[in-house]
Amino acid sequence: MRCVIAGGGPAGAMLALLLARAGVEVTLLEKHGDFLRDFRGDTIHPSTLQVLDELGLAEEFLKIPHRKAYGLSMVTDAGDISLASLRGMPGKYDYIAWVPQWDFLKLITSAAGRYPGFRLLMNAEAYDLIREGRTVRGLRYRDESGEHEIRADLTVAADGRHSTLRERAGLVPEELGAPMDVVWFRLPRHPSDRDDAFLRISSGRMMVAINRKSYWQLAFLIPKGGFDELVRQGIEALREPVASLLPWLADRIGQIGSYDDVSVLTVVINRLHRWHRPGFLCIGDAAHAMSPVFGVGINLAVQDAVAAANLLAGSLRSGAPIPESTLHLLQKRRMLPTRVTQATQRVVQNLVIKKALRREFNPSRLPRDLTRIPLMNRMARRFIGLGIRPEHVRVPEA
Numbered sequence: 001m002r003c004v005i006a007g008g009g010p011a012g013a014m015l016a017l018l019l020a021r022a023g024v025e026v027t028l029l030e031k032h033g034d035f036l037r038d039f040r041g042d043t044i045h046p047s048t049l050q051v052l053d054e055l056g057l058a059e060e061f062l063k064i065p066h067r068k069a070y071g072l073s074m075v076t077d078a079g080d081i082s083l084a085s086l087r088g089m090p091g092k093y094d095y096i097a098w099v100p101q102w103d104f105l106k107l108i109t110s111a112a113g114r115y116p117g118f119r120l121l122m123n124a125e126a127y128d129l130i131r132e133g134r135t136v137r138g139l140r141y142r143d144e145s146g147e148h149e150i151r152a153d154l155t156v157a158a159d160g161r162h163s164t165l166r167e168r169a170g171l172v173p174e175e176l177g178a179p180m181d182v183v184w185f186r187l188p189r190h191p192s193d194r195d196d197a198f199l200r201i202s203s204g205r206m207m208v209a210i211n212r213k214s215y216w217q218l219a220f221l222i223p224k225g226g227f228d229e230l231v232r233q234g235i236e237a238l239r240e241p242v243a244s245l246l247p248w249l250a251d252r253i254g255q256i257g258s259y260d261d262v263s264v265l266t267v268v269i270n271r272l273h274r275w276h277r278p279g280f281l282c283i284g285d286a287a288h289a290m291s292p293v294f295g296v297g298i299n300l301a302v303q304d305a306v307a308a309a310n311l312l313a314g315s316l317r318s319g320a321p322i323p324e325s326t327l328h329l330l331q332k333r334r335m336l337p338t339r340v341t342q343a344t345q346r347v348v349q350n351l352v353i354k355k356a357l358r359r360e361f362n363p364s365r366l367p368r369d370l371t372r373i374p375l376m377n378r379m380a381r382r383f384i385g386l387g388i389r390p391e392h393v394r395v396p397e398a
């Protein structure tokens with residue numbers, strides 16, 4: 001086997017597709033039996049739409065029911081504030097497509113399945129690395145039938161922010177800190193409700209509402225580590241602020257019967273100083289966990305995958321050895337976007353979210369329409385839409 005990838009999220013699935021398309025034998029392992037996990041990122045930004053376009057998959061992708069968002073807005077007590085508009089940005093796509101992540105992953109893995117070198121193992125959990133001396137030669141995984149080994153020239157950890165393989169490789173990320181956690185839940189959506197996804201902010205309270213047609217996916221922000229205290233106060237401690245932030249949900253707020261109806265997601269921002277070992281590479285959240293701020297984590301993970309395929313597909317196809325210095329080139333290339341994106345997310349976390357949760361942020365002081373400040377809007381739309389150092393598919397189809 002040339003390449004084995006642990007983790008069928010955006011990073012692993014995209015890398016598997018790009019390698020299989022380039023004629024590389026590749027196995028992708030996913031520990032769950034399907035891609036149907038709720039409360040994962042749903043935003044496909046122009047940088048990823050462009051990659052899908054370059055792969056000839058944009059048309060198929062856009063057939064998936066989706067909503068287009070041409071800008072970002074914030075709903076305050078004093079009315080809506082336009083934060084950024086993507087209209088007119090360079091390139092073919094000037095919107096964010098909101099698509100359930102499982103539909104995106106199904107599209108990518110089905111496309112990979114059209115190439116003979118691709119193998120997908122579901123319900124397959126990687127738990128260790130195979131080593132010869134310092135070099136990683138593959139991985140061990142378990143499934144319903146027992147424990148197995150896959151030997152490979154390159155082993156990739158794309159198993160997310162709690163990466164097992166990263167830990168087995170002895171790589172420890174530096175934690176950069178986040179002031180909040182997120183409580184996710186659903187409420188039914190009525191046809192007369194508003195039609196968009198938005199950020200709602202008021203003194204001491206913040207939430208994000210995502211229109212999923214028949215229901216709202218709602219994220220209520222709480223101070224870091226504050227979930228146990230919320231539970232201790234009882235379910236009204238969640239229902240009351242949600243109903244006061246979005247009064248039109250008050251008629252259905254009783255449907256959150258207890259804390260069994262919600263999920264809490266711990267927000268972390270971290271990154272590795274070293275993304276590789278001989279024969280081993282981390283990408284996506286396994287290399288750098290992203291905050292949900294700006295919803296760019298999927299897109300950064302996809303960009304890592306594109307850069308990795310551009311750099312490594314040739315050697316993997318021919319069976320040429322991949323020196324660790326080549327893996328380091330990948331890290332060097334993707335470190336700048338990682339650092340800049342995380343730094344910007346931290347600025348927003350510290351100057352807006354942290355202060356808002358402490359009632360120290362007053363959005364009524366902001367201009368109503370930030371998109372009218374041309375330089376600021378150009379920078380914001382480029383950062384959100386394309387990111388730093390956007391990657392393009394350079395590996396030809398075999």
Ligand SMILES: Cc1cc2nc3c(=O)[nH]c(=O)nc-3n(C[C@H](O)[C@H](O)[C@H](O)COP(=O)(O)OP(=O)(O)OC[C@H]3O[C@@H](n4cnc5c(N)ncnc54)[C@H](O)[C@@H]3O)c2cc1C
Binds near residue numbers: 158
């Ligand atoms: C609350 C929250 C909201 C977010 N919202 C957004 C958003 O709206 N838009 C956005 O772009 N980003 C968002 N993000 C960030 C985004 O989810 C991640 O950055 C992105 O999913 C990273 O992709 P990945 O492929 O690296 O990892 P993941 O998406 O975490 O995928 C890892 C995969 O590996 C599998 N796996 C784990 N361990 C193993 C193992 N041992 N063996 C085999 N498989 C394994 C997992 O089941 C999973 O499928 C959000 C993050 C948080 C915390």
